[in-house]
Amino acid sequence: MNDLGETGLNLLLFSVGEVHFGIDSEQVAGINAFQGEDAGDLFWFHNEMGFGDATVTYLLPTVVTIRCPDEQPYRVIIDLMEDIREIATDSILPFPPLLEPFALRKGMWGVLLVEGKMVLLVDFMRILREKTAVSARHGGDE
Amino acid sequence: MKMLLQPAKQLMNRLTYSRKMFVAGIFLCIPTLLLAYFLVTNIYEQITFSAKERAGVRYASSLDSLLQAVIDSRYAAVWGGKPRIPVDQALAGLAEVDSALGGELGMEEAFKTLKAKLPDSRGGTTRQMIDAHGAFAAELLEMKVQVADRSNLTLDPDIPSYYLMDALITKLPPLADTVSRAAIVAARLSGGPESQAGDRADLLLLSGEMNTLVDALKKDIRTAAGADATIRDRIQKPLLELETAMTAFQKELKGPRAIGLSRAGMEATDAVFRAALQLSPVLDELLGNRISTLQLRMSVYLSLSLLAFLLGIYFNLACYLSVKEGISAVHEAARKVSNGDLTVEARLSSRDEIGETCGMFNTMTDNLRRIIVTLTEVSEKIHANSGAIASTMDQQSGFATQLSSSVVEISSTMEEFSSTASQIALHSQAVVERADKTLEDTKNGAAEVENLTFKVNDISGTIQANLSEIVELGRKSKEINKVMEIINNIANQTKLIAFNAALEAASAGESGKRFGVVAVEIRRLADSVVESTSEIEGKITEILDSVNRLVMSSEKSFQLIQEGQEYASHTVVMLIESVDGVEETTSAARQISLSTQQQQIASSQVVLALKDIEQGVRFSTDSIHRTNGVTEELFNLSEQLRDLVMTFKVGKEGGGQETAPGAEPR
Numbered sequence: 185m186n187d188l189g190e191t192g193l194n195l196l197l198f199s200v201g202e203v204h205f206g207i208d209s210e211q212v213a214g215i216n217a218f219q220g221e222d223a224g225d226l227f228w229f230h231n232e233m234g235f236g237d238a239t240v241t242y243l244l245p246t247v248v249t250i251r252c253p254d255e256q257p258y259r260v261i262i263d264l265m266e267d268i269r270e271i272a273t274d275s276i277l278p279f280p281p282l283l284e285p286f287a288l289r290k291g292m293w294g295v296l297l298v299e300g301k302m303v304l305l306v307d308f309m310r311i312l313r314e315k316t317a318v319s320a321r322h323g324g325d326e
Numbered sequence: 327m328k329m330l331l332q333p334a335k336q337l338m339n340r341l342t343y344s345r346k347m348f349v350a351g352i353f354l355c356i357p358t359l360l361l362a363y364f365l366v367t368n369i370y371e372q373i374t375f376s377a378k379e380r381a382g383v384r385y386a387s388s389l390d391s392l393l394q395a396v397i398d399s400r401y402a403a404v405w406g407g408k409p410r411i412p413v414d415q416a417l418a419g420l421a422e423v424d425s426a427l428g429g430e431l432g433m434e435e436a437f438k439t440l441k442a443k444l445p446d447s448r449g450g451t452t453r454q455m456i457d458a459h460g461a462f463a464a465e466l467l468e469m470k471v472q473v474a475d476r477s478n479l480t481l482d483p484d485i486p487s488y489y490l491m492d493a494l495i496t497k498l499p500p501l502a503d504t505v506s507r508a509a510i511v512a513a514r515l516s517g518g519p520e521s522q523a524g525d526r527a528d529l530l531l532l533s534g535e536m537n538t539l540v541d542a543l544k545k546d547i548r549t550a551a552g553a554d555a556t557i558r559d560r561i562q563k564p565l566l567e568l569e570t571a572m573t574a575f576q577k578e579l580k581g582p583r584a585i586g587l588s589r590a591g592m593e594a595t596d597a598v599f600r601a602a603l604q605l606s607p608v609l610d611e612l613l614g615n616r617i618s619t620l621q622l623r624m625s626v627y628l629s630l631s632l633l634a635f636l637l638g639i640y641f642n643l644a645c646y647l648s649v650k651e652g653i654s655a656v657h658e659a660a661r662k663v664s665n666g667d668l669t670v671e672a673r674l675s676s677r678d679e680i681g682e683t684c685g686m687f688n689t690m691t692d693n694l695r696r697i698i699v700t701l702t703e704v705s706e707k708i709h710a711n712s713g714a715i716a717s718t719m720d721q722q723s724g725f726a727t728q729l730s731s732s733v734v735e736i737s738s739t740m741e742e743f744s745s746t747a748s749q750i751a752l753h754s755q756a757v758v759e760r761a762d763k764t765l766e767d768t769k770n771g772a773a774e775v776e777n778l779t780f781k782v783n784d785i786s787g788t789i790q791a792n793l794s795e796i797v798e799l800g801r802k803s804k805e806i807n808k809v810m811e812i813i814n815n816i817a818n819q820t821k822l823i824a825f826n827a828a829l830e831a832a833s834a835g836e837s838g839k840r841f842g843v844v845a846v847e848i849r850r851l852a853d854s855v856v857e858s859t860s861e862i863e864g865k866i867t868e869i870l871d872s873v874n875r876l877v878m879s880s881e882k883s884f885q886l887i888q889e890g891q892e893y894a895s896h897t898v899v900m901l902i903e904s905v906d907g908v909e910e911t912t913s914a915a916r917q918i919s920l921s922t923q924q925q926q927i928a929s930s931q932v933v934l935a936l937k938d939i940e941q942g943v944r945f946s947t948d949s950i951h952r953t954n955g956v957t958e959e960l961f962n963l964s965e966q967l968r969d970l971v972m973t974f975k976v977g978k979e980g981g982g983q984e985t986a987p988g989a990e991p992r
Contacts, residue, residue, distance in 0.1 A: 209829050209832045210833065212829050214826055215826050215829065216822065217818060217822055244818070265821075268832065268846075
């Protein structure tokens with residue numbers, strides 16, 4: 185439990201390409217410095233979020249290891265970790281109904297204002313499930 | 327003479343010509359009428375005079391009849407018998423004449439007196455009767471003279487009538503009375519009953535008186551006959567008969583026979599009265615002829631006066647009409663000319679001064695029309711030329727103004743140029759001095775540059791040493807940068823550890839809260855380290871940049887110093903060469919100074935000349951302005967002249983009517 189009881193949530197805040205994001209610290213198993221390695225379970229955050237063809241510069245790439253329930257390895261390279269902050273869940277704002285289906289498909293489930301900055305809350309587990317479902321559809325098609 | 331005519335002239339000057347002619351006619355006709363009046367009045371008075379004479383002749387004839395009756399009565403008293411003409415009858419005839427003419431002649435009182443003195447034939451002796459008749463006869467003679475005086479017979483102007491009057495009034499009646507008395511005296515002397523002592527003497531006196539009267543009568547008759555031949559025979563015949571009777575009576579007076587004497591006396595008396603009766607018509611005829619002549623003359627005078635008056639009026643009217651026609655023609659023509667109509671022609675055919683004036687007036691209007699036409703053309707040309715001159719003068723004024731402005735600008739520029747030349751002269755002198763100083767400075771500079779070359783070589787060596795030190799400093803700074811990278815990596819790793827610790831603390835719940843606080847502090851410390859290392863890196867980067875710039879600057883300075891060394895060497899050479907150049911420059915500067923001084927003098931002369939030109943241009947501009955003003959005035963005058971000329975009507979050459987050429991009719 186945290187200070188805010190059932191309504192509290194610890195968020196790991198970082199930014200990629202000058203866009204602020206936040207993930208539930210419960211989903212993070214560990215943080216390591218990116219050494220330039222290349223592995224099958226290591227993904228760049230902008231590719232996972234579908235930034236498209238936009239060129240994103242990582243100033244201080246950091247590898248976040250996602251805590252997966254089925255021990256499936258899943259690591260994402262993020263940039264500029266800023267803080268781990270405890271926030272109240274009622275301060276989280278849902279996406280507008282028009283955007284919510286699209287946002288959920290990209291793993292974004294809410295919006296939070298922290299010190300005047302808009303922080304998009306990302307659910308890596310949802311992203312992982314989407315990736316798994318897509319892989320399954322691709323495998324069925326083959 | 328002029329002073330005398332001045333009032334009449336002033337009066338005439340106030341009258342029109344028609345009134346002048348009327349007044350002149352009046353003053354010319356009045357004397358004519360007055361002259362005619364005086365002439366006719368004079369003639370009328372003469373007629374009246376003569377008519378009164380005729381009345382006197384008639385009255386005197388009646389008196390002769392009465393005298394004859396009285397003498398008959400006296401003869402009857404002497405020799406018995408009855409008188410042939412009764413005195414009463416003769417007196418009645420005289421009364422008739424007196425009633426008709428007595429008032430005119432003023433004889434009423436005399437006639438009454440005469441009637442009172444009429445003798446009474448019925449009473450008294452013979453002698454008394456003779457004396458009474460003699461006294462009455464004397465009264466008659468006196469009355470006859472009185473009639474002659476009152477009837478102007480004694481004032482008769484003509485010789486025939488006057489002498490006939492004299493014979494009839496003063497000669498024949500006294501002769502008859504004298505003859506009668508002489509006969510009576512002679513009769514008494516011949517033995518009559520009442521002879522007296524003085525009869526013989528009386529008879530002699532009466533005889534002498536008769537001779538005197540006959541002689542005087544003969545003289546009167548001759549004079550009248552000599553003056554008027556037409557009456558000569560008619561008046562000489564009674565005279566001859568009277569002379570015969572008188573001769574016979576004179577013979578009887580010398581004889582003793584009383585009967586013959588009485589008959590001769592009566593015949594002589596009758597001859598006297600016959601002569602009177604014959605002469606009286608002649609005198610009356612003469613008077614009638616004179617009256618007729620005077621009446622004819624008066625008629626002629628009246629006719630001539632009337633004719634003269636009518637002719638005067640006629641010719642005065644003709645003169646008036648002629649003058650009026652001429653003056654009206656001149657007046658009408660002059661009025662039209664005064665209204666500007668020069669096409670008018672004064673038409674008059676008279677040959678007098680007014681006709682000549684009309685001719686001269688027409689000539690004058692012709693000349694004036696030609697002058698106006700010429701003047702119109704001239705004024706138009708003047709107008710056009712004055713406009714062109716004004717335009718040209720405006721342009722010339724503009725040019726002159728521009729020229730003046732340009733001259734002023736040139737003058738100002740030349741003054742500045744002169745001033746600049748003066749300054750250049752001064753400066754060139756200063757340049758000369760400066761060139762001298764430069765020559766000296768150049769020589770000194772060459773030596774100094776040579777010393778500078780040595781100094782620069784020293785500096786070059788120093789800079790080269792400093793450059794090596796700076797390069798070493800940069801290398802060491804890079805080494806510090808590497809150390810800082812290590813520290814930064816450590817801080818990042820520490821930060822990651824702190825994040826992992828925080829994650830672990832967060833996942834540990836309440837028990838990991840203190841650890842989380844420590845992790846947070848470590849992360850913040852790591853952030854501080856990262857920030858400090860970043861700042862150090864920034865400073866080192868700045869140092870490296872400064873070192874790089876310093877190196878580059880030092881290298882550039884070294885290069886520049888090397889170039890400076892080369893330049894200094896070249897400068898020494900050039901300075902040595904410049905000494906010669908500066909010497910030439912000094913000489914040239916002196917030449918420039920002299921030339922500039924000459925140029926300054928020339929510029930001053932040019933400035934003076936430009937001032938003269940400027941003054942001349944100003945005078946020219948003023949003159950152009952004045953000329954422009956005169957031209958404008960000329961233009962205005964030509965306008966006025968054209969307006970003035972346009973008031974005249976001069977007509978076309980072909981006789982048509984139009985106003986002055988080039989002018990709009992008004």
